[in-house]
Amino acid sequence: MQAVPPWHSSLGVSVLPGAYQDLVEVIADARGPLRAMRVAEASGLSVDRSKVEGLRSKLKRLVERGWLVEDGPGRFALPERQPGGTQS
Known part of the structure; x- marks a missing residue:
């Protein structure tokens, strides 16, 4: 199994490794998209700078797997989910 599984409506953030859970929670608490810094x-x-680049890689991995979206270059946010758990 991958360390960061692809998002699915039946999965909660708790399936992510701790560091990734923290990142998703920070973005969920934000009022809008956030940059890695x-x-x-x-x-x-x-x-x-080097630590932020590593963090950006984690954020991009979350985007690739459907947990986050990149709402413009370098701006990370939660995806809008439709009722029933599908992404728009």
Whole structure:
């Protein structure tokens, strides 16, 4: 099984590894899309450039697997889900 499974309506955030759960929760609490630097700040992580690049890779992995969307270049957000758990 992949460390970050593809999103499915029957899966909760709890199936993600802890670090990924934290990232999804930070974005869920935001009032809009966040850039990787803002996610790092909100998560209490280092804002050192190399650390933020590693964080950006994790965010992009969450996008690839359907947990997040990239709402413009470098802006990460939760996808809008339709009733019944499907993505729009």
